[in-house]
Amino acid sequence: MKFEILSHDTRSKARTGRFQTVHGTVETPIFMPVGTAGTVKSLSPDELDLLGAQIILGNTYHLYLRPGDERIARLGGLHSFMGWDRPILTDSGGFQVFSLARINRIEENGVEFQSHIDGSRHFLSPETAVRIQKNLGSDIMMCFDECTPYPVTREYAAQSMERTVRWSERSREAHGGKGGALFGIVQGSVFKDLREQCLEKLLAIGFDGYAIGSLSVGESKEEMFSVMRWLAPLLPESRPRYVMGVGTPEDLVEGVRAGVDMFDCVMPTRNARNGMLFTWRGPVQIKNSKHADASGPIDPDCGCYTCRRFSRAYLRHLFTSHELLSYRLNTIHNLHFYLDLMAQMRYAIASNTFEEWRTGFYAAQANVEPDGE
C-alpha cells in the first residue's frame, strides 16, 4: 500500500499524509466510522459520502457469523454487498471474540468460542481471520490478535503479546502479500518494554501499517495518553499509524499530536443513538429537559444537515419518543463533527498552526452549553 507524508507540524509529532487503495485515496489523519455489520448504523452509503467519510470499518467476527463471509464473497464482496465503493478496513475479529463471545478455549492455534447470536461453536485463527477478510474484499486487513484486558499482570501481558506476535507471523503468511494491505497490531498493555519488544518483532515481520491495540480498555486517561505519546513516534515514520478503538474528541486530538494517522471508534455513532451529541462547545445530552423548548440547533457552529434543519427541542422529542429519525439525525451530526474535527486538524497541520488550533479547540470545548434559546 502506498503511503506518503504530505506535511509535518514543526512543534509536535502531527503529520498529514495520504494512502491509496484500489477503492480510492484516504487523507490522513482520518477517523473511520464503524460499520460493524455491513452498515454504519442508521445511515445509507450516500449519507456517509455526503458527510465526507473516506473509509469505514467493517467487522470480521460479525460478518462471518451473519450473513457469512462466503456468502458475501459470492455476492461480489462487502463493497458491492453494502453499496459502499470507498475503502473499507476490517477488524480481525480478535477483539470481538474476546469482548462479545463466550470463549471456550484459547490455544496456540486460535480461539474456540460461542456465537453471541445463537451460541453456535466456532474457531477463529490467524488463517481463518485473514481468509474471511479476503472474502470480504477488505482494503486493509488486521492481524488476528488478543486485546489484553486491563488491569493485567505483566506475566499475562507478556505471554499474550508473544502469542499475538506468533499469530501476526501466521497472518502475514496467510495473507501472502496478495489482496488488500495488512496491518500488524502492537500489544503489551501499559508495559513500555513489552510494547517495544512487540513492535520490534512486528517490524521484523513487516507490515503495511502498524496499529496500537488494547487502549481505552479501562486504564486512566493519563496512562492511555502516556502509551500513545511514547509509542506512536516509535512506529515507522513511513507507514500509517492506527490507534484502534479510540476515542473521544480529546483522544483524537492528542493522538494526532502524538503522530497517529488513523482512528476508529463506536463513540460518535453509539453515543448518537444514546442521545449524547458532540459540539464545538462540548458535549450535549439531548435528553436533558432544558432542551424541551430550545428552538436553536445542537451546535450553532455546525453545518451538518441536522443542525441546519432541526431544533434541539425537536431532536429531544424524537429521542424521548424513541423515533427512528432520532438515530439518523443524531448519527449524522456526530459523524459530521468527528469528520470535520479531523479535517480541521489536517488543515491546521498543513498550515503549521496545529498548536494554536489545539489551544483554541480546548478553550471552546470548555464553554458551557447554552440552556435556553
Added chain:
RNA sequence: GUGGGUGUAGCUCAACUGGUUAGAGCACUGGGUUGUGGCCCCAGAGGCUGCCGGUUCAAGUCCGGUCACUCACC
C-alpha cells in the same frame, strides 16, 4: 336500589397473622458509555396509603361511617 370487589408514587402493582424510615418495575431528573446487541450501568427526585372518626404501646393492615370506581342482580 340490593349484594360483592377494589382504592398505596405519574402508571401497573408489592408490603407474612397489626411491628424498623411503605417497596419494585416502567415513566421522570442527572451522570456514565472508547477495534457496537438501537443496549446497558450508576445516582436522584417523587407517598396526608381516597376521606373522617375509632380501637391499640403501635394501623397501609382491624372496626364504624363516607366518597369514588367496578362487577353481578333487581
